Amino acid sequence: MREFSRPHIVGPLLSGGLADTVYEVADLEPGRVQLARRDPGDPGRWSPVTARTFRDEVVALAKGLLASGIGFGDRVAMMARTRYEWTLFSYALWSIGAQLVPVYPTSSEDQVCWILSHTEAVAVVVEGEDHAMSVGAVCDRLPALRSIWQMDTGCVQALCDQGRGVPEELVHQRRWAVEPHSVAVIAYTSGTTGTPMGCLITHANLAAECDTLYAGWGSLLAAPGEQPSILAFLPLSHIYGLMVQVACIRSGVIMGHEPALTAAALVPAFASFRPTFVFAVPYVFERMLKCARGVAEEAGRGRLFDRAMDVAVRYAEAVEQHALGAGKGPGPWLRAAHAVFDRMVYRRLRAVLGDRVRYAVSGGSPFSRELGLMFAGAGITVYDGYGLTETTAAVTAQPVGRVRFGTVGCPMPGNSIRIAHDGEVWVRGNTVFAGYLGDRAATEAAMHQGWLRTGDLGYLDGDGYLTITGRKKDVIITSGGKSVCPLVLEARVRMHPLVSQCVVVGDNRPYIGALITLDPDALPRWQRLIREQAAAGRAVVSANQALHAEIQKAVSVANTAVSRAESIRAFRILPAEFSVQDGLLTPSLKLRRDAITKAYAAEIEQLYAG
Structure with missing residues (x-):
């Protein structure tokens, strides 16, 4: 479409x-x-x-x-x-x-x-x-x-x-x-x-x-x-x-x-x-889930939490398919397992938001399908949307009762979405801005016959749901000519409890690499666990090797979503998170990719040395 x-x-x-x-x-x-x-x-x-x-x-x-x-x-x-x-x-x-x-x-x-x-x-x-x-x-x-x-x-x-x-x-x-x-x-x-x-x-x-x-x-x-x-x-x-x-x-x-x-x-x-509803960005939901897992891990219930999240994903997928007319919904075993974990895990997660929130909205940047399924299975359905400053915030949203996780929903009433021949998303509607202050040339460049060129890439499915695949300016083209949108890889790597941020690199390089930062709250818990395992007599490699192996797991899982030519072949763990203060994040917590690649040029060179 x-x-x-x-x-x-x-x-x-x-x-x-x-x-x-x-x-x-x-x-x-x-x-x-x-x-x-x-x-x-x-x-x-x-x-x-x-x-x-x-x-x-x-x-x-x-x-x-x-x-x-x-x-x-x-x-x-x-x-x-x-x-x-x-x-x-x-x-x-x-x-x-x-x-x-x-x-x-x-x-x-x-x-x-x-x-x-x-x-x-x-x-x-x-x-x-x-x-x-x-x-x-x-x-x-x-x-x-x-x-x-x-x-x-x-x-x-x-x-x-x-x-x-x-x-x-x-x-x-x-x-x-x-x-x-x-x-x-x-x-x-x-x-x-x-x-x-x-x-x-x-x-x-x-x-x-x-x-x-x-x-x-x-x-x-x-x-x-x-x-x-x-x-x-x-x-x-x-x-x-x-x-x-x-x-x-x-x-x-x-x-x-x-x-x-x-x-x-x-x-x-x-x-x-005790709000009844939450508007947030993916960062808030990611942090919320990682904090909950950290608490469970401290109590020796990390594996229980992971099993609960696995059930939440499968339960939410079954509910999603039923709502879209493509399935019968959760079976008896899945409903029983979900009920048990609701008492043991999910209600604690909901309590973090004050225990009255059952629906929420995520915006500002794409919300991963996995994260959406986890929260839905835990009893909080997150409606993802898409928009720009130029569109007065959301221009698409998930239809009520028909959430399709991994997409940003359909055009909101009164709006239209068009996919240009190069895959760019164009939008039109009453929420599109009146232009750029003092810059007619930029306004004319952004508009085409009433359509706003968003600069984002995406596609529409047969039911009008939009999926955003990345920014046109962010597309990486390897030296072999392969075009890679970093969004999917970065989102999947961030799902690991230890990972805070991920930036995929590889423009004009032979393969894709990544710069990864660690969650400062999760890292000490993981380090304590490694020390405890060593104290128990298990064979544990050095801390740096163990950490690299753990992050490699996150990278390997992320690579399953893409072809080999698009997969991350090498990565570097950075000593500190990107921040607004150091100019590497925007105030709305988006990556400043150009600034990051300049600040870590030496580390990027190391990814491709030899």
């Missing part, structure tokens, strides 16, 4: 902008709980924020922004982690017709300078002193910048105090002037292969995305009769995280905020907030 479309299930935004929802809900249901705010004195307690309270806070801040000189159409940058003030500033800015410019809090001074200069931002809101210093260091190159406000020094209250004398009517006058096709956000691409591009995202784009998701998938958000709740922990400076925020506000979903994207922070946050 070369093209597949689905009709709209919601109408377009006909008037106004995103901020209108805040005022409409407050008028109709003032006591409705809209958000939950963590108690500063007790991180385990969450205080409800009603629609009326949130509206009043938005108005007060919007008045302060007007008093400080922020005008209609002005651009204001936000450089902070995911926290309540982020949402408050978003809706205050949209209430007065200003445009939001998200900046990753981990951005370098040069990146901050580029975004603020490119957008001609008149003000920037930062979280802490380190962010303020990053902006301050480049202020002399930003003639348009007039104000820097810092959350941690009470800028919200200071602005509200400043705006006390501003008539509320002025806020509404500017809000009523906002039109659906007004720019709401200038969201920058991750810049994995070059300078980040500023994507113009309109109020209509975000409304279409969020309203379609709720209309088509809202039944998954919570059990019947239960108000949905979502813990927002993805960066709001990324279009995916920002979409989650807007979807919660537009759909009446209670939203809480967690600033840290680490297991140490997320586990207690899930336990106290």
